[in-house]
Amino acid sequence: MSIDTEWARSELAEFLRLTALYFPPDPPGVITISSAMANRGSEANIVASAYVVEQILGRVLPRWRTDVPDDKNESVNRWCQHREAAQRADAALARDEEIRQRLGDDAPELSASSMHQWVWDGARSLWRSGHFREAVTAAARKVNAETQNKVQRRDVSETKLFQQLFSADDPKPGQPRLRLMANDGSDTFRSVHRGAMAFAEGCYAGIRNRNSHEDGLPELPENEALEQLAALSVLARWVDTSTVVTA
Numbered sequence: 001m002s003i004d005t006e007w008a009r010s011e012l013a014e015f016l017r018l019t020a021l022y023f024p025p026d027p028p029g030v031i032t033i034s035s036a037m038a039n040r041g042s043e044a045n046i047v048a049s050a051y052v053v054e055q056i057l058g059r060v061l062p063r064w065r066t067d068v069p070d071d072k073n074e075s076v077n078r079w080c081q082h083r084e085a086a087q088r089a090d091a092a093l094a095r096d097e098e099i100r101q102r103l104g105d106d107a108p109e110l111s112a113s114s115m116h117q118w119v120w121d122g123a124r125s126l127w128r129s130g131h132f133r134e135a136v137t138a139a140a141r142k143v144n145a146e147t148q149n150k151v152q153r154r155d156v157s158e159t160k161l162f163q164q165l166f167s168a169d170d171p172k173p174g175q176p177r178l179r180l181m182a183n184d185g186s187d188t189f190r191s192v193h194r195g196a197m198a199f200a201e202g203c204y205a206g207i208r209n210r211n212s213h214e215d216g217l218p219e220l221p222e223n224e225a226l227e228q229l230a231a232l233s234v235l236a237r238w239v240d241t242s243t244v245v246t247a
Helices: 005-019 043-062 079-104 117-128 132-151 158-165 187-213 222-241
Strands: 178-179 241-244
Touching: 005 043, 005 079, 005 187, 043 079, 043 132, 117 132, 132 158, 132 187, 158 178, 158 187, 187 222
Parallel strands: none
Antiparallel strands: 178 241
């Protein structure tokens, strides 16, 4: 689901209004030489708005907590980092299409949050903190767990699990199959399930195992991690939409 740009920009604007600083007027009959600046909104309203804004920032600027400086004078305004991130996000929402057109790259984009729910649910928290390799590993574990739940098996997992589930052989007691199409005895039926089996093996042998078993690997670049999530998303969608066939 794509972001509602108009709503998101409205929420960002309201947060910026609430966190703007001003000099409160003196109480009636009181004259002060100097007074501290304050936010225009109440603390309760700012905190409530900040919760929504953080969700928007997580979509528009996933790494805002590390990319936006937080060393400004927060003793004056504790919301400095949030405010700059909100301003950047608003500019991105307002001018993203223009920038891509002007720079000559209007290719379609893929968002991690648009992946299959199992994949994004597994990866979300680690992805948003910039731990891309661990996020991919967590997504692979989530897909495996949800697959086990679907077929009610705990005795096998990952590569062996998918090899059995996508086998073109008839199901056996305690060994159900996943069917992407009805078994009509055709070469298409066999090739579809052979391909799904090989694809699943590639996901777990080539992606999940390498990410989780090789110590000292550098952090995955975000674009490569996104590609790996996309592969897991394909597998998750096949499993989710397939039919369980039992003996």
